[in-house]
Amino acid sequence: MSKQRFIDLFDELADDLKQILLDYKMPEAAVDWFHKNLYYNTPGGKLNRGLSVIDTYAILNNTTADKLSDEEYKKVAVLGWAIELLQAYFLVADDIMDQSKTRRSHPCWYLVEGVGNIAINDSFMLEGALYMLLKKYFREEPYYVHLLELFHDVTFQTELGQLLDLVTADEEVVDLDKFSLDKHSFIVIFKTAYYSFYLPVALAMHMAGISKDSDLKQVHDILIPLGEYFQITDDFLDCFGTPEQIGKIGTDIKDNKCSWVVNQALLHVTPEQRKVLDENYGKKDDQSEAVCKQLFKDLGIEKIYYDYEESVTSDLRKKIQSIDESNGLKKEVLTSFLNKVYKRSK
Secondary structure, three states: HHHHHHHHHHHHHHHHHHHHHHHOOOOOHHHHHHHHHHHOOOOOOOHHHHHHHHHHHHHHHHOHHHHHHHHHHHHHHHHHHHHHHHHHHHHHHHHHHHHHEEOEEEHHHHHHHOOOHHHHHHHHHHHHHHHHHHHHHHOOOOHHHHHHHHHHHHHHHHHHHHHHHHHHOOOOOOOOHHHHHHHHHHHHHHHHHHHHHHHHHHHHHHHOOOOHHHHHHHHHHHHHHHHHHHHHHHHHHHHHHHHHHHHOOOOOOOOOOOOHHHHHHHHOOOOHHHHHHHHHHHOOHHHHHHHHHHHHHOOOOOOHHHHHHHHHHHHHHHHHHHOOOOOOOOHHHHHHHHHHHHOOOO
């Protein structure tokens, strides 16, 4: 129900954006292209980030999403769709950089017939679209500048994470000496945790009027390590999960990814095992991948992960319990995020 209500609003926002192009007297062919870009790249994912803004706002107001008035729901949902547009911008650009073939079970946008490098500009337009929506719906709000700053800051943070990822894990030149757990931590915090975990909650807090620096720091200090834990689980499942379980074929080993799994392995290998890893990691063939996976099993990476999971979640629960709720912040916001991540298998 709540997801469908969110999806239904997208048509209205797409019309808002289309109207901006019409007001600029853009030719019909260009308007149609932008419309196709919007629909191909934005609403097709899980929409977890956008829905998290709505759920967080509802919790902060002691209600549920389905009890919000149409006007209030629409406003907070615009913030949710703004994150989804940001996500679409990142993914369109990311797929070009990685030369990926599919996204959400469809060809990547740049591979769609007739698109090609136009996708670079299309990614910019997806980012620009989110600011047009913020201007239309929030320009008169006292927290408008805070919303703009949040999106600008988080976009730059994500791009920093992407930069370190790209220069650390070159698919053509495998050099495991470039890897480290510190680099991995930076990459996942900046590339994933800020925009996937902190941004949805911070946006909802501003709209709910809970915007003291001390409150934003409280959620930051829990959501950033929670986002790191989320990505470490992703890395673990990419190697140890089955395609049926995770809904895709893991490619981190073949793609020479600076993943948590290989960084843990590098801490525990003997010189002989390191030689095996150097010879097989980042190779595109199934046999080399199987050799790496067996080595990771031999090193006990699974137990290391499960010990880490219990340690980090125990620490996060303690932090959540010590949250100061005096300004309207709710522990339930953070508990709900942790519950979605803990012991997930996909």
